[in-house]
Amino acid sequence: MTDQSPDSRTPAFRQFAATVALFALAVIVLGTMFVLATYTSGVSKRSDKQIGELSARIDALTESQKLIVAQLGAEKVATGTAPTAAVPTKAAPTAESVVPFSRSATEAGLGINVAVARFTKTGSTTTSGTPATIRYGNYLDGTVGYSVAVSKGDVFQGDYYVDESTRTVEAKLLRGAEVTVYGWNGAAASKSAKITAADLARVLGRNDDAARRWQSTWFWIKIGRQGEILAATQTPPQ
Secondary structure, eight states: OOOOOGGGGHHHHHHHHHHHHHHHHHHHHHHHHHHHHHHHHHHHHHHHHHHHHHHHHHHHHHHHHHHHHHHHHHHHHHHOOSOGGGSOOSOOOOHHHHOOOOOOHHHHHTTOEEEEEEEEEEOOOOSSEEEEEEEEEEEEEHHHHHHHHHHTTOOOOTTEEEEEEEEEEEEEEEEEEEEEEESGGGOOTTOEEEEEHHHHHHHHTSSSHHHHHHHTOOEEEEEOTTSEEEEEEEOOOO
16 A cells, blocks of 8 residues: 655645634634624713713703703892882972972862862863863872882883873863963973963863873862862973
8 A cells, every 4th residue: 555645635635724724714703893893882882871971961950050040030030129220310309399289278178179180171261261171190209100100011200100090070270270381382391381271271172282292291280179270280391
């Protein structure tokens, strides 16, 4: 029997060795891919978890900020004061300017009263005076006037506010009544003028802007028991 030389077995041996080597390489590659995939998946999961935790912290901080802002706003409203621009800057009117008329004991006994009113309608003037429908108002000065004006949605200007009543009465502006107004015949609004009752009645009886202006003007009036207006003084201009 003749022995074969190692060279005669080389092709088969090489083929076998190559197969084993490829198999081993495949195992190594697959193992490496599995390890990489496992590692990548872990990293991704950890990243997603970290991102989720960070997002949750940001949301929590945002909600805390909203709560703090809301709490500060509530405390500011509860403890704050009226806006500076809306607070009256002038001193409250003096007693003399608030009530320009004083009643004597005799007038009080006769039922003469002092009130704030405006002329909503006038009739035909007679020798004794002018019939007029008047509407009463409540003269409020200082912080009380400011509070009432704001509660009604009106702008508070100057030193007082007149809260209009729903009460209207029939009266008569006597021909000899003393009347004081501001800004008469184009004069400055701060300038007062003495006019006659007939002058005022004549303007009130017209159907124009001047009539509407004086119909919306508030007057202090001295009025008798029978509705006779003895005097009228326009409230200080705003």
